[in-house]
Amino acid sequence: MVTTSKAETTFTVVSDLEAVMTIVLDAPRELVFEVCSQARHMSQWWGPRQYSLPVCEMDARPGGTYRMVQRSSDGTEHPFRGEFLEVAPPERLVFTQVYEPFAEHPMLVTLTFEDQGNGRTLMSGRMRFDSIESRDASLASGMESGARESYERMAEHLAVLDRGIWFERVFEAPRELVFDVWTSPKHVAQWWGPNGFTNTIHEMDVRPGGVWRFMMHGPDGVDYPNRIVFVEVVRPERLVYDRGGDSPDASDFRAEVFFADEGPRTRLTMRSLFASRDIREMVSREYHAVEGGQQTLDRLAAYLDRVRA
Numbered sequence: 683m684v685t686t687s688k689a690e691t692t693f694t695v696v697s698d699l700e701a702v703m704t705i706v707l708d709a710p711r712e713l714v715f716e717v718c719s720q721a722r723h724m725s726q727w728w729g730p731r732q733y734s735l736p737v738c739e740m741d742a743r744p745g746g747t748y749r750m751v752q753r754s755s756d757g758t759e760h761p762f763r764g765e766f767l768e769v770a771p772p773e774r775l776v777f778t779q780v781y782e783p784f785a786e787h788p789m790l791v792t793l794t795f796e797d798q799g800n801g802r803t804l805m806s807g808r809m810r811f812d813s814i815e816s817r818d819a820s821l822a823s824g825m826e827s828g829a830r831e832s833y834e835r836m837a838e839h840l841a842v843l844d845r846g847i848w849f850e851r852v853f854e855a856p857r858e859l860v861f862d863v864w865t866s867p868k869h870v871a872q873w874w875g876p877n878g879f880t881n882t883i884h885e886m887d888v889r890p891g892g893v894w895r896f897m898m899h900g901p902d903g904v905d906y907p908n909r910i911v912f913v914e915v916v917r918p919e920r921l922v923y924d925r926g927g928d929s930p931d932a933s934d935f936r937a938e939v940f941f942a943d944e945g946p947r948t949r950l951t952m953r954s955l956f957a958s959r960d961i962r963e964m965v966s967r968e969y970h971a972v973e974g975g976q977q978t979l980d981r982l983a984a985y986l987d988r989v990r991a
Contacts, residue, residue, distance in 0.1 A: 691833055693826045698814050701821075703807045705833045709840040711795040711803040715772035717840060718793060718805075722850040722951045724750070725940055727835040730828045733760070734919050736857075736943050742769055748777070753919075764788075779809075787816045805833075844959045847971055849952045851979045855986045857941045860948040861918035863986060864939070873985040874898070876974040889915055894923070925954075933965050950979075 690706040707714055717723040719742035725735055729752045737751035744766055752760040761782040768776035775793040790810040798804050807829070811817040853860055863869040867883040874881050878901030886894045894910040914922035918941055926934035935954045942949040954971070956962040965971045 691830055693830060695817075695821075699811050699817060701809045701811075701817070701826075703809070703829055703833065705805055705837065706798065707803045707805060707837055707840055708801065709803060709843075710801050711797050712772040713840065713843065714803045714805055715775070715795050717836060717843075718795075719769070719771070719775060721748075721942075721949065722848065723839065725942060725951055726938075726953075727839040728832055729835075730831045731835065734916065736919050736941075737761075738942050738949070739944060742766055742775070744769055764791075784816075787812050789816070789820075807833075842955055845957070845962050846953045846955045847962060847966065847975065849950075849975050849979060851950050851983070852944065853948045853950060853983055853986055854946070855948055855990060856946060857943045857948040858918050859989070860950060860986065861941050863982070863989065864921070864941075865915075865917075869985070869989075871896075873981040874978065875981070876970075876977040877901075877981070888912060888921075933961070933969065935965075 691704070693701065693703045695701045709717075717727070719740070721738045721740040724740060725738040728738070728750060729735055733752035733754055735750060736753050737749060739750075740746075740748040742748070746766045746769075747763065748766070749761065749763040751762075754760075763780050763782060764778040766775070766777045768774060772795055774795070775791075777791055779789045779791050781787075789812070792808040792810075794806045794808075796804040796806070811820065863873075865886075865888045867886040870886070871881045871883050874896075875898050880899045882897045882899070884895040884897070886892075886896070888894070890912055892912045892915075894908075894912070896908050898906040898908060900906060908925065910923045910925050912921065912923045913936070914920060920941065921939040922936065924934070924936050933956075935956045937952065937954050940951045942951070952975075954975075956965060
C-alpha cells in the first residue's frame with residue numbers, strides 16, 4: 683500500500699486495481715455534490731492548472747454522458763469522456779472515465795460525499811482500473827499530482843461561491859463569433875446592459891492591462907460610467923477583468939468569462955466575484971444584478987441571431 687498526503691488530501695493505492703483519493707472540504711455536501719455534477723462548476727476546477735478546459739459537457743443522470751477536453755499551452759488536447767451509472771444526490775456519483783486515445787482501458791470512478799458536520803464534507807474518489815498495467819501507466823503519467831491539483835482547485839472554487847454571481851447560457855453561435863461579439867466595441871455597444879440601456883464606448887483595449895471605458899445610458903436618463911481593466915485574455919477561451927473606477931467602490935468585482943466550444947454552439951459561463959458575501963447580496967438586492975445579468979445575456983443572444991442572419 684502506498685499513501686501520500688498533503689493537508690487534508692490523501693491519495694492511496696489500496697489494491698492492484700484500485701486507488702482512493704480523499705479531501706475534506708469546507709462546504710456542505712449538497713453544494714459539493716453540485717460542484718461535481720454541473721458543467722458550469724466543473725469548467726472552473728477540473729484538471730491541472732496548466733491546462734484550459736475548452737470543452738466541458740455534462741448530463742449527470744443515469745445513462746447520461748459527459749465529455750471534457752483539456753488543452754495545453756501548445757494546443758495539445760487531452761479528451762476524456764464517460765457515462766453516469768449512478769446519480770444519488772447528495773451522497774454518491776458513479777461513472778466511467780475514458781481517456782480517448784486509450785479508449786480500450788476504461789476506469790470506473792465512485793465519488794461519495796459524507797457530511798462531517800459544521801458545514802464540512804469528506805469527499806472520496808475511488809478509481810478502479812481495468813488492469814495493473816493501466817494502473818501503472820496512469821500513475822506514471824502523473825495522475826496522482828493531476829488529481830490532487832484538481833481537488834485543490836475545487837476547494838478554491840468552493841471558497842468563492844458564496845461571494846459570486848453566476849450565469850450560464852448556451853448560444854446558437856460558434857465560439858469565435860461569441861468571443862468577437864463580446865470583445866469588439868462595434869458589437870458590444872449594441873447589446874451590453876439590461877433592457878432599455880444604451881452605451882457609448884470611449885475606449886476598449888482587449889489585452890492584459892488594457893482598459894475598457896464606457897458610459898451606460900439608463901432608460902431613466904441617468905448615465906452610469908464604467909471602467910474595466912483586462913487581466914487575462916485567452917482568445918477565444920476566456921476573459922478575466924476587474925470592474926472598478928478610479929475610486930474604490932463596494933460594488934467593484936472581478937469577472938471571469940469562459941467560452942466553451944460545443945460544435946456549432948457555445949456554452950458561456952460567467953461569474954462576478956465580490957469582496958464578500960454581504961456585498962454580493964447588496965448588489966443583487968439594490969442593483970438587481972442577477973436580473974440585469976440575465977437581461978444582458980438575452981440581448982446578446984438576440985444580437986447574435988441578427989449577426990448570423
